[in-house]
Amino acid sequence: MKIAIETRLEYAVPGPVDVLLQIEAAMIPEQTVLSAHIDLPEFEHFARVPGQADIGDRIWLRLSQPLKVRYRGVVEINRLIADVDTLQRTPPHMLPGETVDYLLASRYCPADLFQDFVNSEFAGTEGGARVAALRDWIAQTLSYEPGSSDAMTTAIDTFHSHKGVCRDYAHLMIALTRASAIPARFASVYGIGVEPQDFHAVAEVFLDGAWHMVDPTRMARSESIAKIGVGRDAADVSFLTSFGAVELQEQSVEVSEV
Template identity: 45%
Template sequence: MRIAIDVTMDYQLAGAETVLLTLDAAETDGQKVLQSALDIADATLHRIPGEGGTGARVCASVTSDRLKLRYSAVVDVTRSEIMLDALPQAGLGALPPEALSCLRPSRFCQSDLFVPFMGRRFGHLKGGAKVIAIRDWVKAEIAYVSGSSTPTTTAMETFVSREGVCRDATHLFCALARAAGIPARYTSVYGADVHPPDFHAVAQVWLDSAWHFIDPTGMVAADGVVIIGCGRDAADVAFMETAGNAYVVSQNVRVTRQ
Protein backbone atom coordinates (compact mmCIF):
# COMPACT_ATOMS: atom_id res chain seq x y z
CA MET A 1 0.00 0.00 0.00
CA ARG A 2 1.32 3.45 -0.89
CA ILE A 3 0.65 6.15 1.71
CA ALA A 4 1.06 9.91 1.34
CA ILE A 5 1.80 12.08 4.38
CA ASP A 6 1.46 15.83 4.70
CA VAL A 7 2.11 17.63 8.01
CA THR A 8 2.06 21.36 8.75
CA MET A 9 2.94 22.79 12.16
CA ASP A 10 3.03 26.35 13.46
CA TYR A 11 4.13 26.86 17.08
CA GLN A 12 4.97 29.93 19.13
CA LEU A 13 8.24 29.42 21.00
CA ALA A 14 9.64 31.19 24.03
CA GLY A 15 12.50 32.39 21.85
CA ALA A 16 15.15 31.17 19.46
CA GLU A 17 16.08 27.62 20.48
CA THR A 18 16.82 24.10 19.31
CA VAL A 19 13.72 21.99 18.75
CA LEU A 20 13.89 18.19 18.68
CA LEU A 21 11.42 16.62 16.22
CA THR A 22 10.42 12.99 15.67
CA LEU A 23 8.15 13.02 12.63
CA ASP A 24 10.12 11.56 9.70
CA ALA A 25 8.83 8.27 8.28
CA ALA A 26 11.44 5.69 9.28
CA GLU A 27 13.47 3.55 6.92
CA THR A 28 12.68 0.22 8.56
CA ASP A 29 11.34 -3.27 7.89
CA GLY A 30 7.99 -3.35 6.12
CA GLN A 31 8.12 0.11 4.60
CA LYS A 32 10.15 2.02 2.03
CA VAL A 33 10.29 5.81 1.92
CA LEU A 34 9.99 6.87 -1.73
CA GLN A 35 9.89 10.64 -1.18
CA SER A 36 10.51 12.79 1.85
CA ALA A 37 10.92 16.53 2.44
CA LEU A 38 11.08 18.63 5.59
CA ASP A 39 11.07 22.43 5.36
CA ILE A 40 11.42 24.60 8.46
CA ALA A 41 11.57 28.38 8.22
CA ASP A 42 14.59 30.14 9.77
CA ALA A 43 16.26 26.97 10.94
CA THR A 44 19.30 24.80 10.36
CA LEU A 45 18.78 21.04 10.60
CA HIS A 46 20.74 17.95 11.42
CA ARG A 47 19.57 14.40 12.08
CA ILE A 48 20.51 11.91 14.78
CA PRO A 49 19.46 8.25 15.12
CA GLY A 50 16.08 7.59 16.69
CA GLU A 51 15.45 5.66 19.91
CA GLY A 52 16.77 2.10 19.60
CA GLY A 53 18.04 2.84 16.09
CA THR A 54 14.55 3.10 14.54
CA GLY A 55 14.01 6.21 12.44
CA ALA A 56 15.67 9.55 13.13
CA ARG A 57 15.29 12.67 15.21
CA VAL A 58 15.69 16.11 13.63
CA CYS A 59 17.48 18.82 15.60
CA ALA A 60 16.17 22.15 14.29
CA SER A 61 18.07 25.23 15.46
CA VAL A 62 15.39 27.89 15.04
CA THR A 63 16.61 31.49 14.90
CA SER A 64 13.21 33.11 15.55
CA ASP A 65 10.48 32.61 18.16
CA ARG A 66 8.23 30.75 15.72
CA LEU A 67 8.46 27.16 14.49
CA LYS A 68 6.83 26.83 11.08
CA LEU A 69 7.33 23.56 9.22
CA ARG A 70 5.97 21.33 6.53
CA TYR A 71 6.79 17.65 6.21
CA SER A 72 5.69 15.51 3.27
CA ALA A 73 6.45 11.93 2.31
CA VAL A 74 5.31 9.04 0.16
CA VAL A 75 5.87 5.59 1.63
CA ASP A 76 5.33 2.07 0.28
CA VAL A 77 4.08 -0.19 3.09
CA THR A 78 4.88 -3.82 2.32
CA ARG A 79 4.12 -5.50 5.67
CA SER A 80 0.97 -7.59 5.91
CA GLU A 81 -1.43 -8.33 8.72
CA ILE A 82 -0.48 -11.50 10.62
CA MET A 83 -2.74 -13.66 12.74
CA LEU A 84 -1.19 -13.55 16.20
CA ASP A 85 -3.39 -16.03 18.09
CA ALA A 86 -1.09 -19.04 17.79
CA LEU A 87 2.28 -17.26 18.02
CA PRO A 88 4.44 -18.38 20.97
CA GLN A 89 5.77 -16.18 23.75
CA ALA A 90 9.55 -16.26 24.26
CA GLY A 91 11.08 -17.17 27.58
CA LEU A 92 13.11 -14.57 29.45
CA GLY A 93 16.42 -16.12 28.45
CA ALA A 94 15.52 -16.09 24.75
CA LEU A 95 14.79 -12.36 24.49
CA PRO A 96 17.17 -10.06 22.58
CA PRO A 97 18.31 -6.80 24.26
CA GLU A 98 15.82 -4.69 22.29
CA ALA A 99 12.95 -6.78 23.66
CA LEU A 100 14.27 -6.97 27.22
CA SER A 101 14.18 -3.19 27.59
CA CYS A 102 10.50 -3.27 26.60
CA LEU A 103 9.67 -5.80 29.31
CA ARG A 104 10.41 -3.44 32.22
CA PRO A 105 8.27 -0.72 33.81
CA SER A 106 8.68 2.81 32.44
CA ARG A 107 7.51 6.31 33.38
CA PHE A 108 4.08 5.95 31.74
CA CYS A 109 3.76 2.15 31.73
CA GLN A 110 3.95 0.97 35.35
CA SER A 111 3.71 -2.69 34.43
CA ASP A 112 4.77 -3.88 37.89
CA LEU A 113 1.52 -2.51 39.33
CA PHE A 114 -0.61 -4.71 37.05
CA VAL A 115 0.88 -8.15 37.75
CA PRO A 116 -1.90 -9.28 40.16
CA PHE A 117 -4.64 -8.07 37.81
CA MET A 118 -3.08 -9.84 34.83
CA GLY A 119 -2.84 -13.09 36.75
CA ARG A 120 -6.52 -12.97 37.70
CA ARG A 121 -7.88 -11.72 34.37
CA PHE A 122 -5.63 -13.32 31.74
CA GLY A 123 -3.61 -15.97 33.58
CA HIS A 124 -5.27 -18.82 31.68
CA LEU A 125 -3.96 -17.57 28.30
CA LYS A 126 -0.55 -17.67 26.65
CA GLY A 127 1.40 -15.96 23.85
CA GLY A 128 -0.53 -14.48 20.98
CA ALA A 129 -3.90 -15.50 22.41
CA LYS A 130 -3.14 -13.46 25.52
CA VAL A 131 -2.05 -10.47 23.40
CA ILE A 132 -5.32 -10.52 21.46
CA ALA A 133 -7.33 -10.78 24.69
CA ILE A 134 -5.48 -7.80 26.20
CA ARG A 135 -6.04 -5.76 23.04
CA ASP A 136 -9.75 -6.57 23.01
CA TRP A 137 -10.09 -5.75 26.71
CA VAL A 138 -8.42 -2.32 26.30
CA LYS A 139 -10.52 -1.51 23.25
CA ALA A 140 -13.74 -2.47 25.07
CA GLU A 141 -12.93 -0.86 28.42
CA ILE A 142 -11.20 2.42 27.44
CA ALA A 143 -13.45 5.01 25.80
CA TYR A 144 -11.74 7.22 23.22
CA VAL A 145 -12.39 10.75 24.51
CA SER A 146 -10.42 13.67 23.07
CA GLY A 147 -9.05 15.99 25.74
CA SER A 148 -9.66 13.50 28.56
CA SER A 149 -5.97 13.12 29.43
CA THR A 150 -2.79 15.18 29.65
CA PRO A 151 0.83 14.59 28.58
CA THR A 152 1.54 13.26 32.08
CA THR A 153 -1.32 10.72 32.26
CA THR A 154 -0.03 7.24 33.14
CA ALA A 155 -1.31 3.77 32.35
CA MET A 156 -2.62 3.38 35.90
CA GLU A 157 -4.57 6.64 35.65
CA THR A 158 -6.11 5.47 32.38
CA PHE A 159 -6.96 2.12 33.98
CA VAL A 160 -8.85 3.96 36.71
CA SER A 161 -10.56 6.62 34.56
CA ARG A 162 -11.45 4.20 31.72
CA GLU A 163 -10.98 6.93 29.07
CA GLY A 164 -8.22 8.52 27.03
CA VAL A 165 -6.77 8.86 23.53
CA CYS A 166 -4.50 6.59 21.49
CA ARG A 167 -1.48 7.49 23.61
CA ASP A 168 -3.27 6.38 26.77
CA ALA A 169 -4.70 3.17 25.32
CA THR A 170 -1.25 2.21 24.04
CA HIS A 171 0.41 2.95 27.37
CA LEU A 172 -2.13 0.76 29.16
CA PHE A 173 -1.79 -2.05 26.63
CA CYS A 174 2.01 -1.99 26.94
CA ALA A 175 1.81 -2.02 30.74
CA LEU A 176 -0.54 -5.01 30.74
CA ALA A 177 1.50 -6.97 28.19
CA ARG A 178 4.73 -6.37 30.11
CA ALA A 179 3.03 -7.44 33.33
CA ALA A 180 2.30 -10.74 31.56
CA GLY A 181 5.95 -11.17 30.55
CA ILE A 182 5.41 -10.12 26.93
CA PRO A 183 7.72 -7.34 25.64
CA ALA A 184 5.70 -4.41 24.29
CA ARG A 185 6.92 -1.13 22.89
CA TYR A 186 5.21 2.18 22.16
CA THR A 187 5.29 3.01 18.44
CA SER A 188 4.43 6.37 16.90
CA VAL A 189 2.94 6.09 13.41
CA TYR A 190 1.00 7.76 10.63
CA GLY A 191 -2.27 6.00 9.80
CA ALA A 192 -4.71 6.70 6.99
CA ASP A 193 -7.73 5.61 9.07
CA VAL A 194 -7.04 7.72 12.16
CA HIS A 195 -9.93 9.93 13.26
CA PRO A 196 -9.55 12.71 14.11
CA PRO A 197 -6.45 12.93 11.86
CA ASP A 198 -3.30 13.29 13.96
CA PHE A 199 -0.10 11.56 14.93
CA HIS A 200 -1.10 8.10 16.14
CA ALA A 201 0.20 5.63 18.71
CA VAL A 202 0.11 1.84 18.49
CA ALA A 203 1.99 -0.96 20.23
CA GLN A 204 4.33 -3.68 19.01
CA VAL A 205 4.75 -6.96 20.85
CA TRP A 206 7.61 -9.45 20.67
CA LEU A 207 6.23 -12.86 19.68
CA ASP A 208 7.84 -15.69 17.71
CA SER A 209 11.15 -13.78 17.38
CA ALA A 210 9.67 -10.66 15.75
CA TRP A 211 7.78 -7.46 16.49
CA HIS A 212 4.08 -7.44 15.63
CA PHE A 213 1.60 -4.54 15.49
CA ILE A 214 -1.31 -4.07 17.87
CA ASP A 215 -3.64 -1.05 17.82
CA PRO A 216 -5.61 -0.96 21.09
CA THR A 217 -7.98 1.65 19.59
CA GLY A 218 -8.81 -0.58 16.61
CA MET A 219 -8.33 2.28 14.13
CA VAL A 220 -5.48 0.92 12.01
CA ALA A 221 -3.98 -2.37 10.84
CA ALA A 222 -0.33 -3.31 10.29
CA ASP A 223 -0.57 -2.87 6.52
CA GLY A 224 -1.97 0.67 6.83
CA VAL A 225 0.55 2.42 9.07
CA VAL A 226 3.89 4.15 8.58
CA ILE A 227 6.32 3.87 11.51
CA ILE A 228 7.94 7.05 12.81
CA GLY A 229 9.73 5.74 15.89
CA CYS A 230 9.61 3.25 18.78
CA GLY A 231 10.37 3.40 22.48
CA ARG A 232 9.38 2.35 25.98
CA ASP A 233 6.61 4.93 26.07
CA ALA A 234 5.62 8.32 24.59
CA ALA A 235 8.54 10.10 26.28
CA ASP A 236 10.95 8.27 23.95
CA VAL A 237 9.22 9.32 20.73
CA ALA A 238 7.57 12.71 21.40
CA PHE A 239 6.94 14.39 18.04
CA MET A 240 8.32 17.70 19.40
CA GLU A 241 10.53 18.57 22.37
CA THR A 242 11.58 22.09 23.42
CA ALA A 243 13.52 23.50 26.36
CA GLY A 244 10.97 26.28 26.89
CA ASN A 245 7.21 26.48 26.51
CA ALA A 246 5.71 26.04 23.03
CA TYR A 247 2.15 26.99 22.09
CA VAL A 248 0.29 25.58 19.11
CA VAL A 249 -0.92 28.14 16.56
CA SER A 250 -2.01 25.51 14.05
CA GLN A 251 -1.30 21.88 13.27
CA ASN A 252 -2.59 19.59 10.55
CA VAL A 253 -1.74 15.95 9.86
CA ARG A 254 -3.07 14.46 6.62
CA VAL A 255 -2.47 10.79 5.74
CA THR A 256 -4.03 9.27 2.62
CA ARG A 257 -3.81 6.14 0.51
CA GLN A 258 -2.56 6.67 -3.02
Protein backbone atom coordinates in the same frame (compact mmCIF):
# COMPACT_ATOMS: atom_id res chain seq x y z
CA MET B 1 -0.44 -0.32 0.18
CA LYS B 2 0.86 3.19 -0.49
CA ILE B 3 -0.08 6.07 1.76
CA ALA B 4 0.42 9.82 1.38
CA ILE B 5 1.25 11.96 4.41
CA GLU B 6 1.20 15.70 4.94
CA THR B 7 1.97 17.22 8.33
CA ARG B 8 2.06 20.89 9.28
CA LEU B 9 3.27 22.32 12.58
CA GLU B 10 3.40 25.95 13.67
CA TYR B 11 4.68 27.08 17.05
CA ALA B 12 5.41 30.55 18.41
CA VAL B 13 8.96 30.86 19.74
CA PRO B 14 9.45 33.79 22.16
CA GLY B 15 13.22 33.39 22.31
CA PRO B 16 16.13 31.07 21.47
CA VAL B 17 15.09 27.45 21.94
CA ASP B 18 16.33 23.92 21.21
CA VAL B 19 13.75 21.63 19.60
CA LEU B 20 13.83 17.90 18.90
CA LEU B 21 11.51 16.77 16.08
CA GLN B 22 10.51 13.28 15.01
CA ILE B 23 7.77 13.43 12.37
CA GLU B 24 9.21 11.75 9.26
CA ALA B 25 8.26 8.21 8.25
CA ALA B 26 11.17 5.92 9.09
CA MET B 27 13.28 4.37 6.34
CA ILE B 28 13.17 0.72 7.46
CA PRO B 29 12.71 -2.64 5.70
CA GLU B 30 9.02 -2.98 6.54
CA GLN B 31 8.16 0.20 4.64
CA THR B 32 9.65 2.01 1.65
CA VAL B 33 9.71 5.81 1.61
CA LEU B 34 9.04 6.56 -2.06
CA SER B 35 9.26 10.32 -1.67
CA ALA B 36 9.78 12.74 1.20
CA HIS B 37 10.38 16.44 1.75
CA ILE B 38 10.49 18.55 4.88
CA ASP B 39 10.37 22.36 4.98
CA LEU B 40 11.98 23.98 8.02
CA PRO B 41 12.37 27.61 9.13
CA GLU B 42 15.71 29.36 9.30
CA PHE B 43 17.77 27.89 12.10
CA GLU B 44 20.99 28.50 13.99
CA HIS B 45 21.76 24.78 14.18
CA PHE B 46 20.50 21.62 12.43
CA ALA B 47 21.47 17.99 12.99
CA ARG B 48 19.98 14.56 12.31
CA VAL B 49 20.44 11.87 14.97
CA PRO B 50 19.13 8.28 15.07
CA GLY B 51 15.84 7.52 16.78
CA GLN B 52 15.43 4.92 19.49
CA ALA B 53 16.44 1.42 18.33
CA ASP B 54 17.83 3.14 15.19
CA ILE B 55 14.27 3.44 13.84
CA GLY B 56 13.69 6.79 12.16
CA ASP B 57 15.54 10.08 12.53
CA ARG B 58 15.27 12.84 15.07
CA ILE B 59 16.05 16.41 14.02
CA TRP B 60 17.75 18.87 16.35
CA LEU B 61 16.99 22.53 15.70
CA ARG B 62 18.23 25.64 17.44
CA LEU B 63 16.17 28.66 16.42
CA SER B 64 14.89 32.03 17.55
CA GLN B 65 11.93 32.55 15.23
CA PRO B 66 8.54 30.87 14.75
CA LEU B 67 8.79 27.15 14.14
CA LYS B 68 6.94 26.36 10.92
CA VAL B 69 7.34 22.82 9.59
CA ARG B 70 5.77 21.05 6.64
CA TYR B 71 6.46 17.38 5.95
CA ARG B 72 5.19 15.47 2.90
CA GLY B 73 5.85 11.86 2.07
CA VAL B 74 4.62 8.80 0.20
CA VAL B 75 5.26 5.46 1.85
CA GLU B 76 4.71 1.93 0.59
CA ILE B 77 3.92 -0.54 3.36
CA ASN B 78 5.36 -4.02 2.86
CA ARG B 79 5.56 -5.49 6.37
CA LEU B 80 4.62 -9.11 6.98
CA ILE B 81 1.25 -9.40 8.71
CA ALA B 82 0.62 -12.21 11.20
CA ASP B 83 -2.41 -13.23 13.25
CA VAL B 84 -1.19 -12.24 16.70
CA ASP B 85 -3.49 -14.79 18.39
CA THR B 86 -1.40 -17.67 17.04
CA LEU B 87 2.09 -16.39 17.91
CA GLN B 88 4.28 -17.90 20.62
CA ARG B 89 5.85 -16.11 23.58
CA THR B 90 9.61 -16.21 24.00
CA PRO B 91 10.57 -17.10 27.60
CA PRO B 92 12.26 -14.09 29.27
CA HIS B 93 15.61 -15.89 29.67
CA MET B 94 15.68 -16.49 25.89
CA LEU B 95 14.91 -12.91 24.85
CA PRO B 96 17.52 -11.02 22.76
CA GLY B 97 19.22 -8.18 24.61
CA GLU B 98 17.62 -5.41 22.56
CA THR B 99 14.14 -6.41 23.81
CA VAL B 100 14.88 -6.32 27.54
CA ASP B 101 14.26 -2.59 28.03
CA TYR B 102 10.76 -3.15 26.66
CA LEU B 103 10.03 -5.76 29.33
CA LEU B 104 10.56 -3.32 32.22
CA ALA B 105 8.41 -0.61 33.78
CA SER B 106 8.82 2.90 32.33
CA ARG B 107 7.57 6.41 33.05
CA TYR B 108 4.07 6.01 31.57
CA CYS B 109 3.87 2.22 31.75
CA PRO B 110 4.33 0.99 35.36
CA ALA B 111 3.99 -2.65 34.34
CA ASP B 112 4.86 -4.06 37.77
CA LEU B 113 1.63 -2.60 39.20
CA PHE B 114 -0.49 -4.71 36.84
CA GLN B 115 0.93 -8.18 37.48
CA ASP B 116 -1.77 -9.31 39.92
CA PHE B 117 -4.48 -8.02 37.58
CA VAL B 118 -3.27 -9.82 34.45
CA ASN B 119 -2.55 -13.03 36.34
CA SER B 120 -6.10 -13.16 37.71
CA GLU B 121 -8.11 -11.59 34.89
CA PHE B 122 -6.34 -13.40 32.01
CA ALA B 123 -5.37 -16.67 33.65
CA GLY B 124 -5.21 -19.54 31.18
CA THR B 125 -3.93 -17.44 28.28
CA GLU B 126 -0.34 -16.95 27.18
CA GLY B 127 1.69 -15.65 24.25
CA GLY B 128 -0.29 -14.25 21.37
CA ALA B 129 -3.56 -15.41 22.88
CA ARG B 130 -2.81 -13.30 25.97
CA VAL B 131 -1.95 -10.28 23.80
CA ALA B 132 -5.18 -10.65 21.82
CA ALA B 133 -7.19 -10.94 25.04
CA LEU B 134 -5.54 -7.77 26.42
CA ARG B 135 -6.19 -5.89 23.15
CA ASP B 136 -9.85 -6.89 23.12
CA TRP B 137 -10.33 -6.07 26.82
CA ILE B 138 -8.91 -2.57 26.33
CA ALA B 139 -11.04 -1.97 23.22
CA GLN B 140 -14.18 -3.03 25.08
CA THR B 141 -13.40 -1.30 28.39
CA LEU B 142 -12.03 2.08 27.34
CA SER B 143 -13.92 4.96 25.80
CA TYR B 144 -12.06 7.03 23.19
CA GLU B 145 -12.49 10.64 24.37
CA PRO B 146 -10.25 13.41 22.99
CA GLY B 147 -9.28 15.84 25.74
CA SER B 148 -9.80 13.29 28.53
CA SER B 149 -6.07 12.98 29.27
CA ASP B 150 -2.92 15.07 29.17
CA ALA B 151 0.86 14.74 28.95
CA MET B 152 1.05 13.46 32.54
CA THR B 153 -1.53 10.65 32.20
CA THR B 154 -0.10 7.19 32.87
CA ALA B 155 -1.41 3.70 32.19
CA ILE B 156 -2.62 3.52 35.81
CA ASP B 157 -4.66 6.70 35.33
CA THR B 158 -6.20 5.29 32.15
CA PHE B 159 -6.91 1.94 33.82
CA HIS B 160 -8.96 3.69 36.52
CA SER B 161 -10.68 6.32 34.34
CA HIS B 162 -11.59 3.90 31.49
CA LYS B 163 -11.07 6.64 28.91
CA GLY B 164 -8.36 8.26 26.85
CA VAL B 165 -6.90 8.71 23.36
CA CYS B 166 -4.58 6.53 21.26
CA ARG B 167 -1.53 7.33 23.39
CA ASP B 168 -3.39 6.16 26.51
CA TYR B 169 -4.68 3.00 24.83
CA ALA B 170 -1.12 2.19 23.73
CA HIS B 171 0.35 2.86 27.18
CA LEU B 172 -2.18 0.57 28.86
CA MET B 173 -1.64 -2.14 26.24
CA ILE B 174 2.12 -1.93 26.76
CA ALA B 175 1.89 -2.01 30.56
CA LEU B 176 -0.44 -5.04 30.59
CA THR B 177 1.70 -6.89 28.04
CA ARG B 178 4.93 -6.27 29.98
CA ALA B 179 3.14 -7.41 33.15
CA SER B 180 2.57 -10.66 31.24
CA ALA B 181 6.37 -10.98 30.69
CA ILE B 182 6.12 -10.14 26.97
CA PRO B 183 8.20 -7.23 25.61
CA ALA B 184 6.10 -4.32 24.34
CA ARG B 185 7.03 -0.90 23.03
CA PHE B 186 5.35 2.34 21.94
CA ALA B 187 5.22 3.15 18.22
CA SER B 188 4.48 6.61 16.87
CA VAL B 189 2.83 6.21 13.46
CA TYR B 190 0.72 7.64 10.68
CA GLY B 191 -2.37 5.53 10.02
CA ILE B 192 -5.25 5.42 7.57
CA GLY B 193 -8.56 5.27 9.38
CA VAL B 194 -7.52 7.39 12.36
CA GLU B 195 -10.29 9.80 13.36
CA PRO B 196 -9.79 12.62 14.00
CA GLN B 197 -6.67 12.59 11.83
CA ASP B 198 -3.56 13.18 13.88
CA PHE B 199 -0.33 11.51 14.89
CA HIS B 200 -1.32 8.02 16.01
CA ALA B 201 0.09 5.63 18.62
CA VAL B 202 0.03 1.83 18.68
CA ALA B 203 1.79 -0.89 20.64
CA GLU B 204 4.32 -3.34 19.26
CA VAL B 205 4.73 -6.72 20.94
CA PHE B 206 7.64 -9.15 20.61
CA LEU B 207 6.34 -12.64 19.77
CA ASP B 208 7.83 -15.51 17.74
CA GLY B 209 11.11 -13.62 17.40
CA ALA B 210 9.71 -10.45 15.78
CA TRP B 211 7.83 -7.25 16.55
CA HIS B 212 4.12 -7.11 15.69
CA MET B 213 1.81 -4.07 15.72
CA VAL B 214 -1.30 -4.07 17.90
CA ASP B 215 -3.79 -1.19 17.84
CA PRO B 216 -6.25 -1.49 20.75
CA THR B 217 -8.23 1.50 19.41
CA ARG B 218 -9.07 -0.70 16.38
CA MET B 219 -8.77 2.36 14.12
CA ALA B 220 -5.73 1.39 12.04
CA ARG B 221 -4.51 -1.87 10.51
CA SER B 222 -0.86 -2.94 10.35
CA GLU B 223 -0.89 -2.88 6.54
CA SER B 224 -2.04 0.77 6.51
CA ILE B 225 0.38 2.19 9.09
CA ALA B 226 3.63 4.09 8.45
CA LYS B 227 6.00 3.97 11.39
CA ILE B 228 7.76 7.13 12.60
CA GLY B 229 9.66 5.81 15.60
CA VAL B 230 9.53 3.60 18.69
CA GLY B 231 10.34 3.87 22.37
CA ARG B 232 9.64 2.59 25.86
CA ASP B 233 6.65 4.94 25.96
CA ALA B 234 5.56 8.29 24.52
CA ALA B 235 8.39 10.17 26.25
CA ASP B 236 10.92 8.46 23.96
CA VAL B 237 9.21 9.26 20.67
CA SER B 238 7.37 12.56 21.01
CA PHE B 239 6.87 14.29 17.64
CA LEU B 240 8.16 17.52 19.27
CA THR B 241 10.18 18.07 22.42
CA SER B 242 11.26 21.62 23.27
CA PHE B 243 14.01 22.67 25.64
CA GLY B 244 12.61 26.14 26.21
CA ALA B 245 9.24 27.85 25.74
CA VAL B 246 7.16 27.26 22.59
CA GLU B 247 3.43 27.79 22.03
CA LEU B 248 1.26 25.76 19.66
CA GLN B 249 -0.39 27.88 16.96
CA GLU B 250 -1.52 25.27 14.44
CA GLN B 251 -1.13 21.55 13.80
CA SER B 252 -2.57 19.31 11.09
CA VAL B 253 -2.00 15.75 9.88
CA GLU B 254 -3.48 14.29 6.69
CA VAL B 255 -3.05 10.62 5.77
CA SER B 256 -4.65 9.05 2.70
CA GLU B 257 -4.31 6.01 0.47
CA VAL B 258 -2.58 6.62 -2.84
